[in-house]
Amino acid sequence: MILHPFPPGLEPTCNGLHAYAQAVGAVARTHAVVHPNWWHLGLTVRPDGLVTVPIPLDSGGTLAVRFDPAAAAVEAVSSGGEEVAIGLDGATPTELAEELIRFVARCGLAGDLDLGRVPPGPVEVDWDVAAAYTATLIDIERTLEQHRVTLGTAAGPLLVWPHGFDLSFEWFGTRMVAGEDGEAPAQLNLGFSPFHGGYFYSNPWPFDEALVDTPLPDGASWHLDGWQGTILPYDQVGGLEDGADRVLAYAAAVHRVARPTLDA
Numbered sequence: 001m002i003l004h005p006f007p008p009g010l011e012p013t014c015n016g017l018h019a020y021a022q023a024v025g026a027v028a029r030t031h032a033v034v035h036p037n038w039w040h041l042g043l044t045v046r047p048d049g050l051v052t053v054p055i056p057l058d059s060g061g062t063l064a065v066r067f068d069p070a071a072a073a074v075e076a077v078s079s080g081g082e083e084v085a086i087g088l089d090g091a092t093p094t095e096l097a098e099e100l101i102r103f104v105a106r107c108g109l110a111g112d113l114d115l116g117r118v119p120p121g122p123v124e125v126d127w128d129v130a131a132a133y134t135a136t137l138i139d140i141e142r143t144l145e146q147h148r149v150t151l152g153t154a155a156g157p158l159l160v161w162p163h164g165f166d167l168s169f170e171w172f173g174t175r176m177v178a179g180e181d182g183e184a185p186a187q188l189n190l191g192f193s194p195f196h197g198g199y200f201y202s203n204p205w206p207f208d209e210a211l212v213d214t215p216l217p218d219g220a221s222w223h224l225d226g227w228q229g230t231i232l233p234y235d236q237v238g239g240l241e242d243g244a245d246r247v248l249a250y251a252a253a254v255h256r257v258a259r260p261t262l263d264a
Contacts, residue, residue, distance in 0.1 A: 001143070003240070003243035003244055004238065006136065006198055010194065010198075012124045017125060018162075019118065019123045020125075021043065021050065021160065023115075025043065026100070026115055028053055029162075041161065042160060045138060045141040048068055049134075050067045050069075051067075069130040070134045072130070073085060076103045086099045086100075144158055144169070147248055147252065154172050155171045156170045168201075169190060171255070173263045174186075186204070187262065188204045189201070189203050189229075192234075199233045200231070203223075203227065204229065206261075207229065212224070216250070218246075219236030219237065219250075220232040220254075230254050
């Protein structure tokens, strides 16, 4: 499957989309049932946008928020019939958050949203570029999901994380690692970031420096500057007829070489 090249001018548009995603994510960060792996914070990629987890209401039922960059809109709905549609063209992330605060209050959830991550002021978004990127993101999600389902129940959900606006999931090994807060399972993530030209990443934790001597598929490399893991720049696969196959080969190769260091 071909992965289409990024549209021109993506970086400033993604910065703006990231800001809106943080406003949407504030609803779950404040009101969702907390998952020990923070999965309650992620947004699921659907054909009609990015959607929060169902958020329980005190009176029964749930609500959810959907962010549709292709339509420049956010929609929030509850199982009790409350709904609101918010146009984003010209709206700041803070104004979006204020609309969502009013909506969740109508649904019976008290208190302000945690807006510590929502940047103030206007943002720059080319909505045609946003629509093109959303179509590409859906193809990227489909590609990463192809690999995720081969890993069985040890793999977590594939989500867009509002704090970084990357799409990723974690696979958990059987090795337990001691830390300040107790033991945690060793793990390997696989994800995609739209920033800095776009790149796929797959990073084992803990990181065994001996792994860097292992060759990776064409275009991929070990990354040690700032964070430890592997990277596959999007320009190595975007626009190629076999682009998705190259991503899958990269994901499988990193999992194959890292897994022995992550299992007990």
